[in-house]
Amino acid sequence: MKLPRFKYVEPRSIRKACEFLQAPQDEVQIIAGGTDLIMALKNRQKIPKLLVDISGIPGLKEIKYSDKDGLRVGVLATLRHLTAHPVVREKYPVLVQAALSVGTPQIRAMSTIGGNLCQDTCCMYFNRSAMVRQTLEPCHKLGGQVCHVVNASEECWATYAGDVAPALLVLRARVKIAGLRGEKVVPLHELFSCDGKRPHTLRPGQLVTEIQVPAPSPSSGGAYLKLRQRETLDYPLLGVAVNLTMEGEDGICKDASLALTAVDKAPVVVEEANRLKGKKLTHELMQDLTKAAIKRAHPIKDLCDLTATYRRNMVNVYVESATQQALQSVAKQFR
Numbered sequence: 001m002k003l004p005r006f007k008y009v010e011p012r013s014i015r016k017a018c019e020f021l022q023a024p025q026d027e028v029q030i031i032a033g034g035t036d037l038i039m040a041l042k043n044r045q046k047i048p049k050l051l052v053d054i055s056g057i058p059g060l061k062e063i064k065y066s067d068k069d070g071l072r073v074g075v076l077a078t079l080r081h082l083t084a085h086p087v088v089r090e091k092y093p094v095l096v097q098a099a100l101s102v103g104t105p106q107i108r109a110m111s112t113i114g115g116n117l118c119q120d121t122c123c124m125y126f127n128r129s130a131m132v133r134q135t136l137e138p139c140h141k142l143g144g145q146v147c148h149v150v151n152a153s154e155e156c157w158a159t160y161a162g163d164v165a166p167a168l169l170v171l172r173a174r175v176k177i178a179g180l181r182g183e184k185v186v187p188l189h190e191l192f193s194c195d196g197k198r199p200h201t202l203r204p205g206q207l208v209t210e211i212q213v214p215a216p217s218p219s220s221g222g223a224y225l226k227l228r229q230r231e232t233l234d235y236p237l238l239g240v241a242v243n244l245t246m247e248g249e250d251g252i253c254k255d256a257s258l259a260l261t262a263v264d265k266a267p268v269v270v271e272e273a274n275r276l277k278g279k280k281l282t283h284e285l286m287q288d289l290t291k292a293a294i295k296r297a298h299p300i301k302d303l304c305d306l307t308a309t310y311r312r313n314m315v316n317v318y319v320e321s322a323t324q325q326a327l328q329s330v331a332k333q334f335r
């Protein structure tokens, strides 16, 4: 498959990149590792006039940690570097599990953490080749008036299926966004618009430059579980991240967070996890939490053999298993 024609620039500073990015978003695209974008260009899902390659901007690949500031990950750090970093491996197992589940070793070697967070939404119509798509009229995401997946829908239900976002959300990460007017740091969930057509809130002239994760509490632990057909290569059909902070091995829950991916237009934070704070994790409480998670999950029909109903039903199983694994991860610290 050939690439469409475009102009290509390699700015050497964030400011210069922001200047190039000022055009409307359909006309200009950032490229980092290119693993998501190149396929989108080849399939003509995106036909930008300009590609802004940010991979040469100095200082955006660093991974730093201090007990005071927590983890700072430059947006160009690859998933391979992130998952090999000794401090990340020791202190953020949920992040490592999620990042290691992305694609294949080759894809993780190219993929940047920023590109993973900013990847586009997908669906069984939009992600086909241009030739296949031509057989049907353009849908909402391509400027048309129909949805070919959710019949009669007036909105686009394309799914956000990034693996890393739910792990960062349960770790209460923040992202630094740069623009021509300066920088701002916002909670990660504010990066997502929950609009299948345009899944991020970035404005023309803006890019993500850093991910910030608070230092973990001493008695915390997490887990990420991913439903997929093959044990490698596949995007999640459901991803569940849990992070727990406990007072003692069988004690009271001091903090809990739960997030899902691949079941809506944005990664889903299940706010009901906050209700576990200050309580013992009883079977009834966990059942309430899984019920809340199921309510928040709206998977759509996919090209795979697993139906949307099956994937929704699996939320129950995956939330329970991820919570058990998170508890085991906390328990290790009391041994």
Ligand SMILES: Cc1cc2nc3c(=O)[nH]c(=O)nc-3n(C[C@H](O)[C@H](O)[C@H](O)COP(=O)(O)OP(=O)(O)OC[C@H]3O[C@@H](n4cnc5c(N)ncnc54)[C@H](O)[C@@H]3O)c2cc1C
Pocket (backbone or CB within 6 Å): 029, 030, 031, 032, 033, 034, 035, 036, 037, 038, 039, 075, 101, 102, 103, 104, 107, 110, 111, 112, 113, 114, 115, 116, 117, 118, 119, 120, 161, 162, 163, 164, 202, 206, 207, 208, 209, 233, 234, 235, 236
């Ligand atoms: C075969 C295959 C399997 C895959 N499997 C998975 C999987 O299992 N899980 C998963 O999560 N992903 C998967 N992916 C998708 C993709 O590889 C990853 O999401 C990857 O992390 C994207 O990173 P990148 O640096 O290559 O992004 P790019 O392709 O360079 O960019 C992706 C998007 O993000 C935007 N972008 C990049 N950097 C920034 C920034 N700093 N600020 C704002 N916008 C930015 C780009 O404009 C583009 O729209 C798969 C891809 C392939 C081809």
Ligand code: SF4
Pocket (backbone or CB within 6 Å): 122, 123, 124, 125, 126, 139, 140, 141, 142, 146, 147, 148, 149, 150, 155, 156, 157, 158, 159, 196
């Ligand atoms: S879900 Fe969105 S991208 Fe997919 S067919 Fe419907 S409108 Fe198009």
